[in-house]
Amino acid sequence: DTEVTQTPKHLVMGMTNKKSLKCEQHMGHRAMYWYKQKAKKPPELMFVYSYEKLSINESVPSRFSPECPNSSLLNLHLHALQPEDSALYLCASSRTPDGTGVNEQYFGPGTRLTVT
């Protein structure tokens, strides 16, 4: 089973709202990732969690706040977003965070976020 699930599938929020995106995997993977993808562009890495600890923050604005409650779950808390933050948010996981061995990333279906 190589399934990564994400909820919700679609989200519309105002600039003053607070919302959260959720991601879950049960493959025993110890690295989890958040990506942002704008239309007709490749995914851009936002955050990497390695063994439940934040290891990479790609200079993401503080209005995006990641959280990894346990090895299976990854959240992205959203607050005071801007319309330009509207995008597809993808979660991914891999067996380990490092570059050795079998380490492909498996992606979830994404959350389409619209900020009004």
Added chain:
Amino acid sequence: AQKVTQAQTEISVVEKEDVTLDCVYETRDTTYYLFWYKQPPSGELVFLIRRNSFDEQNEISGRYSWNFQKSTSSFNFTITASQVVDSAVYFCALRGRNYGGSQGNLIFGKGTKLSVKP
């Protein structure tokens, strides 16, 4: 610096035609990994293949085949007898050997949009 170039932005073929998607990469790492992902209109990125830099064997999986050539830094993807369900954006990606900062992250090409018409 690491870079992935997918020069073909869009390709349109008629069903049952063969189609090749090009991928050229740049890296200074001696050990690295190359990937292909498929992204249908639904949005999910589907992992297709991983190739290690020390394994230059070509691979075939059903109608899909991959040609890895280190001499030309290319990792091309061919779909034989294309079908409408193959319509998607295909991304080639590169990951270096060492993890740390951006070096261990996936570097994506800009993607090739494939449209297969009936």
